[in-house]
Amino acid sequence: MNFSLHESDLSRFGNDWNNVESFLRSHGLDGVELFVDHTPLPDFPSGVVEGVHLPYWMGRHRAWMDESAFNEEMDENEKFFLFGGHDRQDMIVNFRNALENAASINAEYGVFHVAYVELDHVFTRDFGVSDIEVMDSTAEFLNESVSLLPKGEPSVRLFFENLWWPGLNLLDTAATMHFVNSLEFENWAFTLDTGHLMNAIMDCTDEKSAIDSVLEVLARYPEDILDRIEGMHFHCSLSGDYQMQVARKGIPAGYYDLSFHERLIAVMEHISKIDQHMPFTQKECRKIVDFVKPRFLTHEFETHGLSELDWKLRTQIRALCGGAGRNK
Incomplete structure (x- = not known):
């Protein structure tokens, strides 16, 4: 399951890792x-x-493509939240340090998002860039970041995760192939996020048809790419109706008068309504797992307490009871 070192996660287990285990x-x-x-x-x-x-x-x-972004007048916390550093080299150093943290605890993999979105974009969907542009800048960032590491490879296997923003969303097989062909290292794979793919499809409003839609997208890919899907974030998101409603509304009134913290809260509340992180309840969800056959499956939920986490895990694990497979 997904977890963090934040007090909100640890406190529900009495700050005792024995309870977590x-x-x-x-x-x-x-x-x-x-x-x-x-x-x-x-x-x-x-x-x-x-x-x-x-x-x-x-x-x-944006910061990687135009370094003047680092000099914009904005809250320093917002600048780091968006860009991950104070200049391009700082971004690289911080990324490498995160990789070293992962290696220090013997992690099997490190999930990495290949996507771009600014705070107001989540309301307007006026991104101004293409999937290919985002994947090209990400490949350049990654290639430069790992080029000086031992053997020119990341110290932890990178798992590239799909989102529904510009970048790796898995809807365009040619764009996905373009991205992987741009990488200059081999220690990588994919994490398929089932809920994120449902968000990208945008018309998922009931669980069974959403499962079918995910399988339809995956069926477009060749075997060698499917075999690279080694991880899976497993959850359900049926926000098609909400996404269409909000896309017509645009930026909330008074949004630009808010502080960074207040705007971030508004954005995260909106994103949580798109990216619902609900448990699958239908046994057909097993078809996705059997089709992909990932090495690692993470039950990824957002919860407000231990009882909700317990319920979501039990519900989804109960649903994983049958399905059809893909010949490998």
């Missing part, structure tokens, strides 16, 4: 996918960590 065992889980960034890690039992989720700097594409 007991909870994992009670659900038949092997460990956690832990969020890590570039800052030093505290002491904790690393054996419970299977993989990590690396930080996502939403505006990295």
Whole structure:
């Protein structure tokens, strides 16, 4: 399951990793996918960590392509949140430090977002860039970041995750192939986020048809790409109606008068309504898992307490009871 070192996650287990491990065992889980960034890690039992989720700097594409973005007048917290550093070299150093944190706890992989979105874009969908442009800048950033590492490879296998913003959304097979052909290293794979793909499809409003839509997209890919989907973030998102409603409304009134923190809260509330992170309830969800056959499956939920997390895990694990496979 997804997890972090934030107090909101740890406190529900009494800040005791023994309780975390007991909870994992009670659900038949092997460990956690832990969020890590570039800052030093505290002491904790690393054996419970299977993989990590690396930080996502939403505006990295713009800053990488135009360094004048680093000189814009904005709250310093907002600048780092968007760009992940104070200049291009700082971005690289912070990314490498996050990788080293992952390696220090023997993580099997590090999930990395290949996407670009600024805060107001989540309301307007007026991104101003193409998927290819974002994937090109990301490939350049990654290639430069890992080029001086031992053997020119990341110290932890990078798992590229799909989002529904410009970049890797998996809807265009040619664009996905373009991205992987732009990489100058081999230690990579994909994490398929099922809910994010449903968000990208945009018309998912009921679970069974959403599952079928995900399978239709995956069926377009050749075997060698499907075999590279080694991770899966498993959850359901049926926000098609909401996305269409909000796209017509645009920026909320008074949005630009808010502080960075207030705008961020508004954005995250909106995103949570798009990216619902609900458990699958239909046994047909197993078809996605059987088709992809990932090495790692992460039950990825957003919850407000231990009882909600327990319920979502039990609901989704119960649904994983059957389906059809893909010949490999």
